[in-house]
Amino acid sequence: MVSYGRPGGDSPGGATSFWAWSRTLADKLIEVRDLYFSRGARRIFKNLNLSISGGEVTAIMGPSGTGKTTLLQLITRQLVPDRGQVIVDGVDIATLNQKGLYKLRRRFGVLFQNGALLTDMSVFENVAFPLREHTRLSNRLIRHVVLTKLHAVGLRGAADMMPGQLSGGMARRIALARAMVMDPDILIYDEPFVGLDPISMGVIVRLVRRMNDSLGLSSIVVSHDVKEIGEVADCSYLISDGQVAASGSPEELRKQSSELVRQFMHGMADGPVAFHYDAPDYEEQLLGRGEK
């Protein structure tokens, strides 16, 4: 099994070689193989295949309702696929028992779309929460770690505030501090740019890139904000109709000739993705014909 610890952190004295580290970066950290998943009668994924490399920012893009968040839930086994495999660091996560799953999840940091901060705790306690649950660090050390993480997201001054007092952008930055407080190997961002003002969005974009590079993480960003993804992602997957429609760097995607990719990347109203959801004929419906 390949280890994805940070450089110099895998052996006493930090003796892990640069070559070992660079090898891990090139390997596939997460692989999704032949994945099928349905919600009721609606098929979300059919034969989905993709792989996520270590050390990179990988974007999962697609029109609304294509199952981007569902894919994240499958990768973290919040959902179980109907068929197929999700392999994280060489391990099929379907084979893990709860203890093994929780051990794996400690390597993940997840930033939920709405932040998902615990509303009965202050900002400080929210960030300290994973440390208090999983470590026996002294209060003094926990305070240092939490303040360091809050400083990294620029919100050290909000430590005593309650989640209800935060703006959307602030809540997401606090959630980011909490997601990285256990020094995860993989950071997952679910729609991190939605509903943010341009300043907050710029801050989050820079944080995603900076965290990934400075901490040596691997990041998965689910989003349909093409411009922001273009700034942070090393590799992008465009998902449509339950499969990967296109993949490559954002620049490569922009140059693709496929109609679907062009429609999505350039935000065109007309194209393979219909504006209207499946419905009966408009005129027939307005005139009440064919209705019971």
Place this chain on the structure above:
Amino acid sequence: MFKDIYNTLTQFLRTFGAMNLFFIKILQHTPATLLKRFRLVVYQVYNAGALSMVIIMVCGLFVGAVLSLQAYSNLERFNAEDTVGIFVAFALTKEIGPVITALLFAGRAGTTLASEIGLMKATDQLAAMEMMAVNPIRRVVVPRFLGGIISMPILAAVFSMIGLLGAHLVAVDLMGVDVGAFWQQMQQTLEVEDVSEGIVKSIVFGVVASLIAVWEGYNAIPTAEGVGRATTRTVVVTAIAVLILDFMITAYLL
């Protein structure tokens, strides 16, 4: 019609089975919660118990007073008004105390537990805990469940005590029943078994009311409407379950 009855019955049995499995899961995590997260349990005793104290005391006072008033007006016809204390004490400790406490608990604390957990689910807080490798049943559900169980007998005891005080105020201070007769007859007649019947009932009601509240919250549909429905169902299902169980326990213990 038969199909509807069959479907309703099947759905009820399925939910009942799932709730029992959920109960077993809670019991599995209880020792770890008591050992490692006792502070959370103490906080939930405050949340479910201490914060329900005012409503319990006010209701207890007036229920005791009205029982005393009814008892006095009827017993007076037989010149037996001195036995008002016995009547009220039996009614409060064996039946009315535990039952009304459980109903008030469902309305005050049960709804709080269900809506808290339901809202945590709706705002992804439970999913966030799962992703932080923290079991939400151990961290969120079990402390609330235990807090409810510990609170219920204490609240029922307070309800009965304050109820007796209300009865005393009406019978002795208002109607002129002899204070010595009021308390002495009660002391001589009321047995330990009578009190323990009330305690048993309040513990059983505590388990049932807390289980229904945490179950409804944990399985709420994660929308505003879903949480609202879960909260309503908590009160309705608890009230029905408590009254049915009260009859069953009374029939068993008599």
